[in-house]
Amino acid sequence: MSAPQTIYDIATRAGVGIATVSRVLNGSSKVGPQTRRRVELAMRELDYRPNRAARRLATGGPNRPRVAALMPFFSASFYYAISRPLASGLSAADIDLVLCNVASRTDKQRFLDRIVAERSAEGVVLGSMGIGPDRHAELRRLGIPVVSIEFPLPGIPTVSVDNLKGGALAARHLVAGGAKRLGFIGGPVLAIPFRLREDGFRSVAGDDAPIERAAEVSPAAGAKATAALIQADPTIDGVVCVNDLLAVGALEELARRKRRVPEDVQVIGFDDLPLMDVLGLTTVRQPMSEFGDWAARAIAARIAQPSVAVASQELGLTLIPRRTSRTAAKTRKRQVR
Amino acid sequence: MSAPQTIYDIATRAGVGIATVSRVLNGSSKVGPQTRRRVELAMRELDYRPNRAARRLATGGPNRPRVAALMPFFSASFYYAISRPLASGLSAADIDLVLCNVASRTDKQRFLDRIVAERSAEGVVLGSMGIGPDRHAELRRLGIPVVSIEFPLPGIPTVSVDNLKGGALAARHLVAGGAKRLGFIGGPVLAIPFRLREDGFRSVAGDDAPIERAAEVSPAAGAKATAALIQADPTIDGVVCVNDLLAVGALEELARRKRRVPEDVQVIGFDDLPLMDVLGLTTVRQPMSEFGDWAARAIAARIAQPSVAVASQELGLTLIPRRTSRTAAKTRKRQVR
DNA sequence: CTGTTAGCGCATTCAA
């Protein structure tokens, strides 16, 4: 590719003034057809492309802020549920949302590098991921506020739930339903929330309870982990899953093995994703849409008033009993915190 | 709010030079603490916010294009499935993706107004929605390319499927499974694809086949429509749904009425959303991720080479037989087109 | 450590 051309280059090339170039650029009708053709030709020949920043500066257009949302967006519909209110909230605050689908650690760094190098965002929303203290310092130096969803970071406003308590809640629910031997299906260990739920589970099921960690979060992985769990201990009659998708896989595997749910084995998930009601999965519901709402409000506030701090918030978890667990004496929804 | 301030304003206010202001703005360490405080104070008092365009112009940073994706993003996970590859594809092409969640007609106009007024995007991706010819002309005058997903528009490259054929395919599948009396659950009439599927259905089920149109696309609406359908004609033994979510609702309603699926009533959906395999729903699969891939490639190409046209493309539909339909003599996946 | 000066690329007067 050629080096960036300017209207001067193409004006010279076409033998006209820059004003004329600008005119054809903006589709002004006050340009002779002859001239227009010459200019258009020159633009094509030089592979010219207008500089956005210059245009906006010149036109004095509004200076709408942009926030970059970094999330492993498409790994689970969890983020979908968060993005919806996030997008709406930001839109209402007249802020543009730039989606950054983070699929790997390098992805994340690439996006962040860009943001600081080009100052291409006035705010950053982190979904389920952290940033190093150096990076944080850099962003704060540049005055780019950051808020986090589901990933507590020192000095960064965060919205989260008590995952430790949530894991315990799930385990206790199955125990209340009569489960004697609990197993746990975890997720990738790097995910802090997953680890906390696991710890919570342990706190009630004991340290010797069998645990399987799925490498990825999908029904297939959940099925595989379930098989491993049963192999490890055939007497298991309660499976706590770190996430709904995994739980769905557990259900599939159990059906395949002709184990009745919840009679033989109870299953509980985490999140309460869309369609889980249809599937009848008992789960611990996360307030996903509130996550998005909060993030939108928080980042908008930080951008509007950099000087006033916004406080982190911990939201409540709700146990949603459905068909995959036994309800001892009419268990109802139970609010935690 | 106050009128936009510049660094000159705050420089004057703080009694320093603009360079110093710029320095504190960028977190340069070469500023006396005393001076810095004065500048920061002035900035706060005047509610100063830097002009992004000017910064970028001055720094000569890369001129990354942005494309605005206008979709009813969060109404169905259908768009989620499309956005994923769209985001990845654009990211690979070094293009920013700005999400525009269009919830209403006015929303759409607002976003488009902005784009033309502020030239805030170098490309537009339309998801399941059209634009008027005047708007189209305006965009083309400004040299902002547009591509469309699932909504054929004259003069605009579009990726789509043959919905007419798809509707017929679904109906024929149920007939092949032995259905004698077919009913149809449609969606909002304004949606062209929905209407086409309905027409396709009609072409095989006949004009007198009962049809219910759900006002919104959700399991609840599907259940309601199913009830109405059965009320209209209790002998119905095959339900073709314009969309999977509606089909899920149909399944629920049928279960509630103790009608066996597929023995008493067969059900087929459209899309093949995530988890439909788990639910065992027979459906007509749309190549959603290919939609996103195509859109990313198409808009990137248009932006890179405005002079070369890109052709519309029609993708294939696949029938996915599962547990909610009867397979006469081992029906296999059938590719169309 | 701080101020002065000169562009960045473009839209837009104002004359011609």
Next chain:
DNA sequence: TTGAATGCGCTAACAG
């Protein structure tokens, strides 16, 4: 219809 000159708000040398 066209061109020359001016400024958008900011960063980055360059002096002091």
